[in-house]
Amino acid sequence: MPALSEFRPPTFSRRQFLATVGALCLGVGLGIHPTPASAFDPQRLRQSMQQLYGQPGLAVLEEWFALLQQLQLQDVQSQLRGVNDFFNRRIRWVDDVTVWGQEDYWATPLEAMGKGQGDCEDYSIAKYITLKQLGIASQYLRMIYVRARLGRSQITQAHMVLGYYSTPNAEPLVLDNIIPSITPASQRPDLDPLFSFNSEGLWAGGSTESRADPLARLSRWRSVIERMQTQGFI
Numbered sequence: 001m002p003a004l005s006e007f008r009p010p011t012f013s014r015r016q017f018l019a020t021v022g023a024l025c026l027g028v029g030l031g032i033h034p035t036p037a038s039a040f041d042p043q044r045l046r047q048s049m050q051q052l053y054g055q056p057g058l059a060v061l062e063e064w065f066a067l068l069q070q071l072q073l074q075d076v077q078s079q080l081r082g083v084n085d086f087f088n089r090r091i092r093w094v095d096d097v098t099v100w101g102q103e104d105y106w107a108t109p110l111e112a113m114g115k116g117q118g119d120c121e122d123y124s125i126a127k128y129i130t131l132k133q134l135g136i137a138s139q140y141l142r143m144i145y146v147r148a149r150l151g152r153s154q155i156t157q158a159h160m161v162l163g164y165y166s167t168p169n170a171e172p173l174v175l176d177n178i179i180p181s182i183t184p185a186s187q188r189p190d191l192d193p194l195f196s197f198n199s200e201g202l203w204a205g206g207s208t209e210s211r212a213d214p215l216a217r218l219s220r221w222r223s224v225i226e227r228m229q230t231q232g233f234i
Contacts, residue, residue, distance in 0.1 A: 040133065044232030045110060053114030060090060060113045064130070071134055080164055083130045084175045084182055091118045091126070093177060106220040108228045120160045123177040125224060127162045128198070129233070140165050142196040142203075145217065148178065149190045161191065197221070 042065065049057045067086050071079045094117040096105045109126040112118045118126075124143045131141060141164060148159035163172035163185070172185045179188070195204040197218065 039234045041232045041234060046232075048231040049110055049114055052111070056116075057114035060116070061110070063090075064109075064113060068130070068133055076136065076164075076166075079131060079134050079136065080173065080175065080182055083127050083134070084180070086130075087112070087123050087126050088177055088180045090116065091123060091177075092116060093119060095119055104220065106224050108224055108231060108233075110228070110231045110233075120177060121220075124160045124162045124175075127175050129228075131162075131164075132199070136164075138199040139168070142172070142198050144172075144174075144191075144196040145194045146191040147194065149192075156192075159191070163196065 045061060046058060049061045064086070067082060071082045074082070091112055096102050096119055099105070099115060099117045099119075100107075106125060107115070107118050107122040109129050112122040112126045121143075128141055128143055132138065141162065144161050144163045146159050146161060147156045149156050159178070162175040164175065165172050173182050174185055174188050174191070175182055176188075185191075195202060197203070202218065
């Protein structure tokens with residue numbers, strides 16, 4: 001299994017990707033396609049938040065709008081830190097069964113902010129979408145599914161982090177909710193990567209688990225995209 005510091009962005013073409021995952025469709029049908037920066041309707045998002053989560057949720061959404069405005073013209077490192085800190089502070093880690101009554105529910109950024117609760121996928125998705133709103137292209141960002149070794153007992157559990165790659169072959173920076181500071185992947189030996197994806201494609205590792213997991217997980221990503229569209233993301 002590769003170390004996280006060696007985990008590189010996907011280089012599969014669309015045809016190679018389809019050959020890898022069989023019948024899974026890459027593109028509009030799956031809902032993973034590039035979206036421009038500022039791809040949302042503020043008023044529609046406000047209406048959705050008000051309807052779903054009331055005034056407390058609306059207050060957090062306004063903080064998110066303010067964050068985007070504050071970070072818009074700043075350098076990438078400041079944007080990464082600002083977005084990472086925003087969601088690590090405003091979302092409390094709670095498992096999906098408690099929050100949603102489901103074992104594995106992927107929330108939209110609006111749902112995560114409205115609930116104020118979520119798990120690792122919710123943090124990663126919210127950070128990814130927010131950084132894209134700030135104009136960071138998909139090629140620099142990957143949601144990375146990993147096995148995390150926790151505590152002295154080194155018990156492993158499924159986990160997701162967001163990786164930022166300054167260049168295609170660069171060591172990624174890891175945005176995580178377990179360790180709040182942004183660290184180079186080489187400083188996270190507790191994370192073993194399985195596969196990564198973004199709005200444009202997917203890379204799966206060599207293990208059987210790596211090849212199987214994307215098929216189930218990416219259907220949830222499609223559901224996230226569909227709900228985002230109904231909530232006001234374009």
